[in-house]
Amino acid sequence: MEVRARAPGKIILAGEHAVVHGSAAVAASIGLYTSVSVRLSSPNDNDDTLTLHLMDVDLEFSWPIGRIKEMLPDSVNNDASSPATCCEETTKFILTALKDFKIPDAKIGIASGVIAFLWLYTSILGNKAAKVIVSSELPLGAGLGSSAAFCVSLSGALLALSDSVQVDFDQEGWVSFGEKDQQLANRWAFEGEKIIHGKPSGIDNTVSIFGNMIKFKSGVLTCIKSNMTLKMLITNTKVGRNTKALVAGVSERKNRHPDAMTSVFTAVEFISNEFASIIQSTSCSDDEVVEKEHRIRELMEMNQGLLQCMGVSHASIETVLQTTCKYQLTSKLTGAGGGGCVLTLLPALLSATVIDKVIRELEQCGFQCLIAEIGGNGLECRFDGRS
Numbered sequence: 001m002e003v004r005a006r007a008p009g010k011i012i013l014a015g016e017h018a019v020v021h022g023s024a025a026v027a028a029s030i031g032l033y034t035s036v037s038v039r040l041s042s043p044n045d046n047d048d049t050l051t052l053h054l055m056d057v058d059l060e061f062s063w064p065i066g067r068i069k070e071m072l073p074d075s076v077n078n079d080a081s082s083p084a085t086c087c088e089e090t091t092k093f094i095l096t097a098l099k100d101f102k103i104p105d106a107k108i109g110i111a112s113g114v115i116a117f118l119w120l121y122t123s124i125l126g127n128k129a130a131k132v133i134v135s136s137e138l139p140l141g142a143g144l145g146s147s148a149a150f151c152v153s154l155s156g157a158l159l160a161l162s163d164s165v166q167v168d169f170d171q172e173g174w175v176s177f178g179e180k181d182q183q184l185a186n187r188w189a190f191e192g193e194k195i196i197h198g199k200p201s202g203i204d205n206t207v208s209i210f211g212n213m214i215k216f217k218s219g220v221l222t223c224i225k226s227n228m229t230l231k232m233l234i235t236n237t238k239v240g241r242n243t244k245a246l247v248a249g250v251s252e253r254k255n256r257h258p259d260a261m262t263s264v265f266t267a268v269e270f271i272s273n274e275f276a277s278i279i280q281s282t283s284c285s286d287d288e289v290v291e292k293e294h295r296i297r298e299l300m301e302m303n304q305g306l307l308q309c310m311g312v313s314h315a316s317i318e319t320v321l322q323t324t325c326k327y328q329l330t331s332k333l334t335g336a337g338g339g340g341c342v343l344t345l346l347p348a349l350l351s352a353t354v355i356d357k358v359i360r361e362l363e364q365c366g367f368q369c370l371i372a373e374i375g376g377n378g379l380e381c382r383f384d385g386r387s
């Protein structure tokens, strides 16, 4: 039996990092997906292994089911309907066991993804033999929510094969989960994100599950209906970074300067709330759109300044800011920062010639630009063999 699931990446329009400390943030899904296919072995296959093929990093892992039972003895009592946290001891044990695979140093960040996979797989499906393939259109570790899309698509595919969710696979094409099942997949994906991120707010997995645009604060989501076309240029600085380390760095800064950092997070809360209300308000004339874009630009500029205060900007991000500023365009980092991706607002009346010029100049700096669709569907799955 084979199931495929796909989950989108995201951009954070306002509020990253502050959201980890309880402030509001605004995020939207983007039209770039991570896909997972899970094929359970049948008795005819005569194959008693669990195999994970990570196409994007060209790594394959394979464990005899006996080894899975040793590493995760509780997998016999799996209960897909109640998401559980992977304890530190289990994480360390699996990490040690992964040494057998000699993951190259340049790809060592993948180990946390493999631990998240083993935890989600065995907690949801127990210790069944299967082949799992993961591939993504997202750059990994670049601020576009690759870890959340990974955990969401995995949780979706695994739950679809469990008895705990009801998916109508008689429908043609991609199918969404019902709301209760989306909530369950979201709780599992959050458990996976905890393994990869340390202390996630939950915004990335939530927007990847539900899609579209959301405001998120202290674990609570509010759907946002945008009343303006937001066009963002996404520039990948290609500077590698790790969300877990950046989130931990901001917490350390908060411990050193609690009053100053609390004020920074409070300021971000106001920015996110104002951002959300601007995009939801209706505008009739071109002048009103221009006025709204002007206010959004100022909010992005202020948010970027506060992210600098948190210590998560980077020289490569500053280069993108300076380059786009030459064209009177405003940018801010998105996701965890420290490199990764930067958003630039492309005003509705901006000419294609200017867009081409700014993209060319950014690419000459060695960066990679893309214009992704904002909003769109969240987690979806299907039985393979159907279009």
Ligand SMILES: Nc1ncnc2c1ncn2[C@@H]1O[C@H](COP(=O)(O)OP(=O)(O)OP(=O)(O)O)[C@@H](O)[C@H]1O
Pocket (backbone or CB within 6 Å): 034, 054, 055, 056, 057, 109, 110, 111, 112, 113, 114, 134, 135, 136, 139, 140, 141, 142, 143, 144, 145, 146, 147, 148, 150, 196, 197, 204, 241, 242, 243, 244, 334, 335, 336, 337
């Ligand atoms: N397609 C994938 N294949 C294997 N591992 C993946 C994949 N996508 C994500 N991961 C895991 O997620 C890690 C990257 O997560 P990280 O949170 O650092 O970056 P991100 O999610 O892309 O950015 P952000 O959290 O800022 O949005 C990788 O090192 C790997 O462990």
Ligand SMILES: C[C@@](O)(CCO)CC(=O)[O-]
Pocket (backbone or CB within 6 Å): 012, 015, 016, 017, 018, 019, 020, 143, 145, 197, 199, 200, 201, 202, 203, 204, 243, 247, 334, 335, 336
């Ligand atoms: C940096 C952060 O705020 C967003 C990462 O996309 C972390 C989180 O919210 O979990």
Ligand SMILES: [Mg+2]
Pocket (backbone or CB within 6 Å): 145, 146, 147, 148, 197, 204, 243
């Ligand atoms: Mg992440």
